[in-house]
Amino acid sequence: MSSELAIRCMGVGKAFQLYAHQNDQLKQVLFGLWKKFYKEKWVLNDVNFTVARGERVGIVGRNGAGKTTLLQILCGITQPTKGAFEVKGRIAPILALGSGFDGLLTGRENARIGAAILGLSRKEVDACIEDIAAFADIGSFFEQPMRTYSMGMIARVAFAICAHARADVLIVDEALSVGDEIFQKKCEDYINEFAKTGTILIVSHSLEFLQSLCTRVIWLENGVVREVGDPEKVTADYRAAMLAERQDQESGAA
Numbered sequence: 001m002s003s004e005l006a007i008r009c010m011g012v013g014k015a016f017q018l019y020a021h022q023n024d025q026l027k028q029v030l031f032g033l034w035k036k037f038y039k040e041k042w043v044l045n046d047v048n049f050t051v052a053r054g055e056r057v058g059i060v061g062r063n064g065a066g067k068t069t070l071l072q073i074l075c076g077i078t079q080p081t082k083g084a085f086e087v088k089g090r091i092a093p094i095l096a097l098g099s100g101f102d103g104l105l106t107g108r109e110n111a112r113i114g115a116a117i118l119g120l121s122r123k124e125v126d127a128c129i130e131d132i133a134a135f136a137d138i139g140s141f142f143e144q145p146m147r148t149y150s151m152g153m154i155a156r157v158a159f160a161i162c163a164h165a166r167a168d169v170l171i172v173d174e175a176l177s178v179g180d181e182i183f184q185k186k187c188e189d190y191i192n193e194f195a196k197t198g199t200i201l202i203v204s205h206s207l208e209f210l211q212s213l214c215t216r217v218i219w220l221e222n223g224v225v226r227e228v229g230d231p232e233k234v235t236a237d238y239r240a241a242m243l244a245e246r247q248d249q250e251s252g253a254a
């Protein structure tokens with residue numbers, strides 16, 4: 001690990017606009033200068049952290065804590081409402097796996113486009129497309145339109161592209177919860193291998209995996225950083241809080 005920064009998140013906040021009625025969105029466009037027709041829902045608030053080059057940082061938090069939104073901001077998929085961020089180097093975003101694919105194009109065609117979007121030149125794509133096909137390991141489906149794919153197959157192609165993107169920073173959102181056991185193991189092996197040289201920011205509900213992989217863990221709670229530090233300590237505190245909450249609910253329900 002070096003002291004050089006790979007990711008810096010400075011006071012990042014994100015508010016979504018919630019419209020009570022469909023018409024309100026149109027009203028906002030027409031009369032938005034005078035009146036707000038939406039309610040703001042803040043899902044991230046003043047999030048600050050840095051990740052050094054070569055570090056492996058995990059993010060934990062309950063459903064809806066803001067983990068995916070934070071990764072989407074860092075990957076440039078959505079803009080922060082407040083604050084600023086910086087990611088140095090080429091990013092491979094293993095998020096919302098495959099949401100950008102065109103269902104009318106084949107796996108191969110989507111893989112070529114996806115790899116180019118991640119920054120590979122045409123020559124580099126030519127050189128690695130068969131390796132991407134082998135990594136995805138979906139046989140003749142690779143030549144079929146992606147609308148015929150299962151979610152698991154889409155995930156395989158998406159992960160395969162990212163695994164060949166020659167990235168400096170791997171940003172992973174729950175990628176290990178998709179696909180079958182064999183593919184999950186392949187992804188885990190890839191991430192462990194990448195970890196030897198690259199920088200990783202990974203969201204996972206698998207606390208054991210984060211403990212084994214990460215150098216630090218961030219616990220996000222209601223859009224704010226509740227704790228950051230040693231993976232064993234943070235995941236233990238998080239687990240204890242979840243357990244205490246469940247016990248409270250059970251005793252309340254009894």
Ligand SMILES: Nc1ncnc2c1ncn2[C@@H]1O[C@H](COP(=O)(O)OP(=O)(O)OP(=O)(O)O)[C@@H](O)[C@H]1O
Binds near residue numbers: 043061063069
């Ligand atoms: N486009 C959107 N418009 C409005 N609210 C949204 C939008 N996207 C996400 N949210 C809300 O933002 C909050 C954070 O969502 P996010 O997906 O970042 O949480 P998460 O920690 O990744 O959850 P999970 O573990 O369930 O994947 C949630 O309350 C969610 O409903």
